[in-house]
Amino acid sequence: MISLIVAALASLAVGFIVRGADRRRSRYGVFLLPGLSLAAAMVLWVGLQLGGTGSDPDLFWLAWVLPPVAGAAAAVIAAVVIGPRREARDAAELERVLRF
DSSP, rough: HHHHHHHHHHHHHHHHHHHHHOOOGGSSSSTTHHHHHHHHHHHHHHHHHHHHHTTTTTTTHHHHHHHHHHHHHHHHHHHHHHHHHHHHHHHHHHHHHHHH
């Protein structure tokens, strides 16, 4: 269970770090990237536990390392995909509102 706690906290921290590094962070919520990071990490952690890596002495480190890495990848991908789209939609909506 300690690997679950470590993986969850590490993936949350990575999500907040990615959010802090994103220029467009004001365009979406505070917990979007950390939440996606946590969700990706926990799904992978459960999959690794079901696969037996948590009890295998040679592979137990995978349950500690891979979930935060997957969380970081999910947060970066989400920031790259969501940020520009949200910025374009916000600009279009602002222009529409200001035309009235």
